Amino acid sequence: MSVDEPEPLIHARGLVKRFGDFVAVDGIDLDVMPGEAFGFLGPNGAGKSSTMRMIGCVSPPSDGVLRILGLDPRTQGPRIRAKLGVVPQLDTLDLELTVRENLLIYGRYFGLPRAVARERGDQLLDFVQLLDRADDTVEPLSGGMKRRLTIARSLINEPQLLLLDEPTTGLDPQARHVVWDRLFRLKQQGVTLVLTTHYMDEAEQLCDRLVVMDKGRIAAEGSPRDLIERYSSRDVVELRFAIGENEVNAEKLTGLGDRMEVLPDRVLLYADDGDGCLELVHDRGVVPLSVLVRRSTLEDVFLRLTGRSLVE
Amino acid sequence: MVALTSSHVMRSYAYWLVVYRRTWRGTVITSLLSPVMYLAAMGVGLGSLVKGGNGTDGLTYLQFVAPGLLAATAMQIGSFESTYPVLGSFKWMGNYHAAAATPLTPSAILVGHLLWMATRALIASSVYLAIIAAFGALRTPLAILALPVSVLVGLAFAAPITAFAASRDRDSGFAALQRFIVVPMFLFSGTFFNVTQLPAVIRPIAYVTPLWHGVRLSRDLTTGQLEPGAGWLIPLHVLYLVALVVVGVVIARRVYQAKLAK
Structure with a gap:
């Protein structure tokens, strides 16, 4: 040293x-x-x-x-x-x-x-x-x-x-x-x-x-x-759909953003330009119940690295 | 292995002093009242029915029973202070874990606490001895030596029971310890009557109880009268009690090490 x-x-x-x-x-x-x-x-x-x-x-x-x-x-x-x-x-x-x-x-x-x-x-x-x-x-x-x-x-x-x-x-x-x-x-x-x-x-x-x-x-x-920066994108687009419609809508969104994650209650799109990505969602005729565009946080990194399943 | 330093032991001991400064008031009544009641009821009351003679080594019953009660008190203090306070320090209060994060080693934490238990035995026995003196049941200034004996008796219980309590996860064994060990010893180890009165088959059990050794020493010293023809037993009584302390400390030390540095 x-x-x-x-x-x-x-x-x-x-x-x-x-x-x-x-x-x-x-x-x-x-x-x-x-x-x-x-x-x-x-x-x-x-x-x-x-x-x-x-x-x-x-x-x-x-x-x-x-x-x-x-x-x-x-x-x-x-x-x-x-x-x-x-x-x-x-x-x-x-x-x-x-x-x-x-x-x-x-x-x-x-x-x-x-x-x-x-x-x-x-x-x-x-x-x-x-x-x-x-x-x-x-x-x-x-x-x-x-x-x-x-x-x-x-x-x-x-x-x-x-x-x-x-x-x-x-x-x-x-x-x-x-x-x-x-x-x-x-x-x-x-x-x-x-x-x-x-x-x-x-x-x-x-x-x-x-x-x-x-x-x-x-x-x-x-x-x-x-x-x-390394494990997530700059922005995250959170889309909520009616119960049971996540999978159907997610299929229509294939290819948008860097990465997509389908959760039980939400669909997440990871993208560097969240607003731009949301426009593309609308362009594909997908209408979510609610939308949130936010910055990535450590929580996104954490969940990506350690998974979403509960370890008890 | 890090050497056990006396300054670390004293730091661990100081903790118990501070705690006692907050809680001693609660113990005063018991440690004053209990000797008075026992000496009055057993020594004076029951004693009026007992004719001194061979069965009481030629002593009045008060003179006979007082040193027995003195040793039994040391046993009770030693066996209480080493149960709930020890388990609680690991489990409920967490003070051992707090201390283990400082320069104190598990051994220093243990020895400091044992030293405190010895102090408790000393305090309670001193009060007891003073009250025995007030009852006029001491026959010699040698009686003052019954105090170190009480401390030794207290530790002969406290050290092994500390090892036991430290290895427990719950307090479920403590009631049994009182019921099946402490109370029977209190009743049958020579406090109230000479173990020679026991049936010959049971007598050997009384001889291995630490309390019997403590009662004998205590009675020898407060009466200045060596047990008839058996003065040579005195060093054996002491050694037996010391051996229990040593075994207790050695085992407890391992348990503390395993629990506080796992």
Whole structure:
């Protein structure tokens, strides 16, 4: 590695996680650089959380190379974890304790002197807009507040790398936007973020670069824009027809756009010029019940790469 | 394998201190009232019907039963603190998982919690011993040594039960543990009467119960009277209890490792 190129915070080659016969992560390669906001996208069971747990040094890799902050998690777990912040998928707050006590205990885990933990804790509570609740017990707080407290807690050791496993799952839209706003500020401050999500809007909002995972492997990698360009068209035309008439109408549309997808409730035409494509639809005498021309999103990429069928 | 450092253990221990600072009020009544009631009912009340003699090692019944209750309390604390709080820390409260994401190792998390259980046993036994003293049932200053014995008894239960509770996914085994192990030991391991009164076939079972060893030590120390002709048993009692702690810790450590670093 050359001198001017910074060392990646996360470096993985052929990383594997097995639980008995089940392969959760099946040989992935990754490099996350300092200051990046990096996302793992994928359906449930794709291996995102297992990967995160290996990066968080609480789950030893079954095979392959993994280096976090330049250290080996197999032997240096505690040293690495001292510099990580972790927001787990489910909050692990102490509900009977106060908001502030939750931060103090966590600070203690990292060996912070009481006064330092207290001062930093109050700054962080201010940052996540919970300072006025500092002396309340956690139990009655809303889901969004608990999530913000978990985020504040993960920052108590001033981590070099912040790992967020589905940071906004289960939150209402207002609460999600508050969390996004705080994460965006952290990103601006240069904190390296690594997150998993299955919300495409979350990934588009926060991630500079992301990978789509499916069945333990990386299906695609790039910036949100890259991925849309590579795996989708600029526009998507969504056509709705009366029930049972999708197939008939779809036949009449053969050849339009780059690609057509017939769903139970809609027919999608992927095209670089959505409005132009819609005119061609009308030219063929097809009259849908409703029409929507929109830009492609990550969701289109995601569904194309991981399929539409439910994996349970 | 990363070495277990004492500072990490103390950080894990500190967690339980903070939690206790919030919840200790709820335990005060029990830990004060329960000794008074037991000593009054068993030691004084029932004791008035019991004539001291060979069956009570020549002690009054109050002097006889008080150290037994002291050891039994340590057992109860040890076996409670190692069930629901342990399972809950893995499953319901998640505090173990939170700690495992920090520099703390599974071993530090375990040992810190065990240290806390020992502290709980120490607190409850100290209160108990003070109340026994107030009842005038201590015969020697040596009785203060019954406190470390209580801690040892508490841990001899807590460590193996921690290993058991940590390996469970549900709390279904805990009621059975109380019903078939803790309560029978409370009744038949020498707390209320010498196990020599038991039928000869059952007696060996009493001898392998950890509580019997604890009761013997506790009674030796609070009365200053070594069990007749069997002073040489004292190191064996201690070793037996220590062995249970060690076995418990070794197994629990594996379970914690498997659950927190899988």
